[in-house]
Amino acid sequence: LLAGVGILVGLCGFAFGFAGSGFTYYAVQVPDEVTITVDGNLSDWSWFPEAATLTLQDAAYAHVCEGANCELRPDDFDWPIQVAWRGGDDNRIYFDCANYDDVWMLPEEVGSWQLHTWDCFEVVVDPDKSGGLGGAAADEEDIFGRYGQQWYFSPGAPGEGGRLEQCYMGAPWTKEADWMDKPPFAEAAVAWEGNTCYFEGALSLFSYMDLTGAEASTRLILDDVFAAGGAIGLGFLRDEHDVEVGVYDAQWKSHSGTSSWQTSDEIPDFVLLGPPDVAVEASRWGEIKALLK
Numbered sequence: 001l002l003a004g005v006g007i008l009v010g011l012c013g014f015a016f017g018f019a020g021s022g023f024t025y026y027a028v029q030v031p032d033e034v035t036i037t038v039d040g041n042l043s044d045w046s047w048f049p050e051a052a053t054l055t056l057q058d059a060a061y062a063h064v065c066e067g068a069n070c071e072l073r074p075d076d077f078d079w080p081i082q083v084a085w086r087g088g089d090d091n092r093i094y095f096d097c098a099n100y101d102d103v104w105m106l107p108e109e110v111g112s113w114q115l116h117t118w119d120c121f122e123v124v125v126d127p128d129k130s131g132g133l134g135g136a137a138a139d140e141e142d143i144f145g146r147y148g149q150q151w152y153f154s155p156g157a158p159g160e161g162g163r164l165e166q167c168y169m170g171a172p173w174t175k176e177a178d179w180m181d182k183p184p185f186a187e188a189a190v191a192w193e194g195n196t197c198y199f200e201g202a203l204s205l206f207s208y209m210d211l212t213g214a215e216a217s218t219r220l221i222l223d224d225v226f227a228a229g230g231a232i233g234l235g236f237l238r239d240e241h242d243v244e245v246g247v248y249d250a251q252w253k254s255h256s257g258t259s260s261w262q263t264s265d266e267i268p269d270f271v272l273l274g275p276p277d278v279a280v281e282a283s284r285w286g287e288i289k290a291l292l293k
Contacts, residue, residue, distance in 0.1 A: 023255045023268035026052045027083040027093060027234070029226070031275040036084070040162065040191030040198045042096050045082055049276045054081040054254060059236060063258055065250035069240075076102050079121075079238055079252065085272055087223035092185075093234070093270075097121060097199040104195065105241040107157045115152040115165060116239045117246045123151040126233025126264035127205035127220040134264045136167070145177065146209050148233065148264045155190045155197050164188030164201055176211045180204075185214065205232060222272065231269040235260050 028048060030036060036044050056078050062070045078100040085093045105118050116122065124135060126148040133139055135150030149166050156163045166181045180186060185204040190197050210216035225232060237260070238252040257266035 023235075024231070025054055025058070025083065025234075025254065025268055025270050026273050027085045027232070027270045028052050028273045029275040030084050030086040030094065036086075036094050036200075036202075038094075038187040038189050038200050038202050040189040040200050042098065042198050042200065045084075045096055047276065048082050048084065052082070052273070054083075054236070056080065059238075059252060059254040061253040061256045063251040063253060064248045069242075069249040074100070077238075077240060077252070079236075081236055081254070083234065083270060085222050085226075087221075087226065091219065091222055092202045092204050093222070093232070094202050095123070095200075095236075097236075098196055099199055099238070100196045101240070102195060103242040104155070104197070105245055106155055110157045110160050112157060113165075115154040115163065115167075117241075118154065118239075119241055120239040121153040121199055122237035122239065123153060123201075123203065124235045124237065124260045124264075124267055125149050125151075125203070125205055126267045128207040129231060129233045129264075129269070130207070131265045132263070134260060134267070137263065143211070147207065148267075149180070149206070149209065151181070151186075151203070153188055153199060153201055155192075155199075162188045162190035162199070177209060179213050180206070180209065226272040226274075231271045233264055233267040234270040235267040 031047060034044065034047055056072060056074060059079060059081060060072050079097050081095060081097045083093060083095045099121065101119060107115070107118050126134070130147060133147055135145045135148050138144050139146050145166060152163070152165045152167050154163045164181050164186055166177065186202060188201045190199055192198070205220040205222075206217045207220050208218035220232070236254045239248060240250045240252060241247065242249045253260070255266055255268045260266035
């Protein structure tokens with residue numbers, strides 16, 4: 001049914017750390033014959049099983065919203081998310097989102113900071129599911145993002161072509177660890193079709209981040225997590241602005257709670273699945289998804 005079907009055994013207790021937020025989703029291994037190019041063109045995701053996609057209903061926990069802005073309305077906003085992973089030398093997670101928005105509010109200047117002020121896609125990670133401090137919380141040495149990170153992913157200003165930015169690096173709003181949001185560790189791209197922005201990104205996960213670089217940091221080995229039947233901590237947020245820059249109409253999330261950017265305890269589990277068998281029908285993937293809930 002799956003390559004590496006052993007992951008279906010013993011999922012009552014994941015091998016990696018903290019018990020989690022109570023939300024469980026699925027990252028599917030990229031088949032060996034597939035190459036994902038981070039360019040905003042999602043045609044290289046055609047292999048991805050639909051049943052493993054986070055739908056609007058899955059990722060529709062609203063925060064800072066009022067009245068009609070808290071309603072699920074695909075004609076106003078939609079953001080199906082797909083998450084994959086590849087081990088070996090690549091050792092990164094991949095994600096995409098065909099994000100429809102009836103009103104886009106984007107920065108006017110290339111290189112703008114605090115991207116959540118505009119329409120922005122956020123990613124929060126707790127790589128080894130240790131819980132505790134999130135990407136926007138300082139540790140005892142006043143370092144941010146040491147044990148988990150928070151990322152802003154924006155379409156950017158006109159012509160900028162997409163921005164992925166770790167929003168706290170060392171001290172808040174400094175660029176002390178800017179090695180983390182550049183290749184080969186991270187990539188980001190967007191493409192447009194009407195009011196749909198196609199987000200595509202890749203991230204390396206570091207359970208310990210040293211400001212000096214990757215050699216002094218601890219990179220999570222996804223093959224080890226998979227072999228142990230484990231999960232990573234990963235969550236998505238979408239800052240939605242329709243009327244005024246800097247004022248949320250809503251912040252949509254893949255999880256409940258209001259502080260996953262500060263406490264990793266709220267970040268969902270993403271169970272690492274093996275690659276899909278091309279002979280498996282979508283209905284069987286639905287069964288797998290139900291089994292792993």
